[in-house]
Amino acid sequence: MIGLWLVVAMELAAFVAGLTIYLLIRRGHLTLGVLAGQAALMAIIIIMGLLLDVPTAEAPRISHVYLLVVAALGYLNYQREKSYTQLILIGLCLLAFVILGSARLTSPYVVMPEVARTIGTWANAFMATALLAACIHAMQTEFTRKDKYSRDLMAALWNDEFQLVYQPQVDVSQRTIGAEALLRWNSPQRGSVSPVEFIAQAERLGLMIAIGGWVLERGCRTLAEWGTNPDFRHLSLSINVSASQIMHQDFEAFVRDTLAETGANPQHLILELTESVLVTEIELVIAKLNALREMGITIALDDFGTGYSSLSYLRRLPIQQIKIDRSFVQDAVNSPSSASLVKSVVRMSRDLGHNVLAEGVETMEQHDLLAQFGSIQFQGYLYGKPMALADFAQRIDVETQGSA
Template sequence: MGQIFLTLLCLVSLKLANAGRVTTSLYVTQFALLAFVLGLCLMFDVPNGDLPRVSHLFLLPLALVGYINFKTNRSPIQAVLIGASLLGFIALSSTHYALPFAQPIADDIRIYGVWVNSIIATALSALCVYALQAEIERTDRLARNLADALWREEFELYYQPQVDRNGRRIGAEALLRWTPAGGKPISPAEFIPAAEQAGLMGRIGYWVLQQAMQTLADWAKNEETRHLTLSVNVSASQFLEDGFERSVLNLIETFGIDPTRLKIELTESVMVANPELVTAKMHVLRAVGIGMALDDFGTGYSSLGYLRQLPLTQLKIDRSFVQSMMENKRSAALVRSIVQMGLDLELDVLAEGVETREQVNFLTQNGCQAYQGFLFGRPVPLDDFMRPAAAAAA
């Protein structure tokens, strides 16, 4: 029975992971293993005067796995899994409790299981500790390299086009890329969390704003690009820094740009961090004409009430909804609702992750005004982004 359960668990977890739902796969696996170990302890591994319970030892490596995941995904669900594993270990270590209808395994079998399970659980715990130490060292090394990358000028901004209903470029989103000297490009999904943990996001974010302002200043000199807007992602830690809005205004003055050409993108996680402070900062920036976009709308934890309070100018529909809306009725209904909500609130609505004409047609029919995705252009260096403008000017 146990082998069948574990086999089915592996199949379900693999199916979820292959479908791109890696986080869900991890949660399902951890919950199932926790339930399996607890059931095994309470139903079959019942201690007696001669043989102790040992199956609960597997709860320690399970808690360690949870902690390793928690370092990269600090979710309440993961914290609950860690706590449940540790509490289960303490309770089962301190009592001989078993279910009233328990069916203990015979002692002549358990006498071998005590040794085998203890050895396996100890080995798994040691492996988890090794993996945790390796992850800590990797993160520390990555953080040091990130700090060096700033003065080595290893960062670069890529630009992904944003277009209107007619396919005309109306702007771009600036996306941070990092290629260490002599090395391969490192994914933002890897280095941005490391920069956040190391407290470097403020410095890196300021560099991004400087480069974005320079780009806008250059675009203003060209008839073909002066109408373009540039969107810049700002992390929660950077936005909540004292004086962030003042530094943005100083940069605008230094580079002499039109602030209405700049758009700051915030995720919903920023809204829940400190709603009053976020609102005050946004009003300061909005007062000079800077656009404020809510990125990845629908994937975070914010209340719809924030949409009434915040001086937003744009909603961005998350790519996960766009990519599934043609096959999933719920995603399609959600996209329609987001577009209509944005229109009712007099906000621009932009869909991310657009890859097919079918998606464009659906979005257009439902009132979406702007698009961003591989169908219209991949993120590219500034020189490559400028080539269509240069060709048009010629």
């Protein structure tokens, strides 16, 4: 009887755990919910193996095989989001599987009817094997998907599936002074793919040097075209450059050759670096940036405040523009401490001789507050979303006609 009541108690505990996990996921805590679910399953399986599924001469322990299923699910989740906590849970599942499978751990306090034990052994064996097979199939599907994704990404460059869109950058009067060129992947199978979804994979495949080179070449051609039009020649163009591009030995030569080939004015070209470049060989980075500065190119530090930058880096790096990350901009209106931080960053940057551009501005309230701090350039949905080159050109034409 004790064994039957324990089964009821475990089912109740499983229901409560499942409900808690569901609520976590509904509230947006997907990662925590998935990890909590694995931990709860592991605890239930271990308790079942120690108290209910004790080995006998007629029926071996079998429930511990479910631990392999939980470990496999954990591995799939690890591929989605790398986490030390996830690795620890996988390790604990495998360790518990080895212990329960090797040691004849029994409980003298719980007695299950022999018929229930026999039926449970066969049922658990079939169920655990089926679930493990399903996990293996899911792993194979995921690997196949990633392989196909990689092949499609490699083919995208040669099939001319990439496109640049342009997000306006404005001054304090909201007049367009330039744009940031943003990469999009127009996949025949997937539609329009955001860089957030494919840049990391491109880095792993070693494609960012080639893709980044395409972006720079296409951006410089656009800048050269603007230079032939009196209404456009004042515009600057910002282009993102990855750490792998910067550290490539031929990067400076490639930039110089691209400028010469396209005829773009380097005085209107801005190369944006993320703070991740600062974790590489800093002296080499400084030398490379100095070489770019000698060409007349402006260097900008993107997403300032989210990574590794410090005052010492700001003083040493030959940068001319600081881009304040959108997270600080959006918090500034509602948080006095965030507002004070943004104000300090603006003052510090301007004291060091850097221009300041605020990213992610979405409301006039944010614009007005930043303007009070002295931020003289802005970018965000308030002024325009990323748009095709023709739409950006039409925007400039409208502004020109309006000021005529």
